[in-house]
Amino acid sequence: MGYFVTVETGVNLYVEDINPKGSKTIVFLHGWPLNHKQFEYQFDILPARGYRCVGIDWRGFGKSDKPIDGYNYNRLADDIRTIVGALQLENFTLVGHSTGGAIAIRYMSRYKGYGVGKLVLVDAAAPTGFTTETAKQLLKETLHDRPKMIQGVTDQFFFQYITGPFSEWFFQMGLEAAGWSTASVIELLRDETLETDLTKINTPTLLIHGIHDKVIPFAQAKELHQKIKNSQLVPFQYSGHGPFWEEHDKFNQLLIQFS
Template sequence: MGYYVNVEPGVNLYVEDLNPEGSKTIVFLHGWPLSHKQFEYQFNVLPAKGYRCIGIDWRGFGNSDKPFHGYTLDRLADDIRNLIGALQLNNFILVGHSTGGAIVIRYMARFKGYGVSKLVLIDAAAPVGFADKEAANQMLNETLKDRPKMIRGLIDSFFFQYITDPLSDWFFQLGLQAGGWSTAAVIVMLRDENVYGDLPQISVPTLIVHGIHDQVIPFAQAEELNQNIRNSQLVPFQYSGHGAFWEERDRFNHLLRQFIG
């Protein structure tokens, strides 16, 4: 079922809540500039295995409200904390893909991992999002001039495996659901912020999944996360780019279930 949760006056986040009676809860944070719908191939499987799966659209993306303000790691992490409190979640598994990975890392540091029993980072945009400031500025410029073209270019570099035109079109439409202003603001956030200082504050068991062919966030960054997050394990995905959750979805779903226990 889907519903909205108020996280700030005038700002409501959309939540997809599947199998609310599940024995263990997994909270999913999507990547930029997508929405919770990117995890369709997890949501098809995991609720049937007895898990409660909660997909959250960040502010500015998917079905959530799209205010002009609030696109910093601190504010996005605060949104998640307010939502977790509203839903009274505890002892849950927190999953973040790409920029969602940076947000969950900030959440863990800012709120001492409140309620989280285990953490999963998929092709995380961390410790930095854009190491190349010039590339970030170029993407920002294109977003402000021709956002559909920028999204098409992103999809072209997203996957290692072959994808069909219909799947590419689906990801394209997910990207277009976002606000133009929020899409641009998150590029600035990824360019100017990082989570280096947050990593030592993570203490829960952490699974790091990263495609070795990732052209968006290099695999070396996953190795850096593994070195700086204690009690973490890195699992390379040999046949994936930036979309391991789809490109090797059966393996990913099995690994996630194993990790959760």
């Protein structure tokens, strides 16, 4: 089931709600510049195991509205809080990948983990995101040749081999975002940090991170593990930035065990 939730006047975010009658709920926050469809290989399995899976396209991405502003951690976290309230979600597992992990961290600190029973951070872009040099190059490509930029991101995303058709599917997902929202989130990842948010997280937290990640180094997962109380770190030995696909059987089993 797919529908839209109004998060502010004139801004509606798309929510994919699979198996709404499931006994346990997992909310998924995608990475930049993708959308909820990146979790296809979770949605294929988990609902059949009794889980309600809620995939949210954040503003500017996927099927959601694409306003010109609102691309900062506070606003993005506010959007998630509005959706949690609209769906009356309680005691759910919040899964955030990459920038989605950063948004999840701000949600946890800003709203004291409202409704969240468990937190899963997957190759999270935290406590920092892009270096100044990386952001400069990505911005230049986004504003002059966005398809080339997305193809470059796709090419370095995975450690394991991906087929041509899979690469094209991933590439097209990135193109569903607006150019301006894609650029704005690059600036967000360059300018905002989450250092002070980490100590405010008290919810049991699972950290999943590919050891071959070329986008967000594995060292950052170790830092999160040190600073987030009650956290456990599970390295994925055969993954880059996409363990939700590269080792999806292991990934899905971990979610089932942890949630």
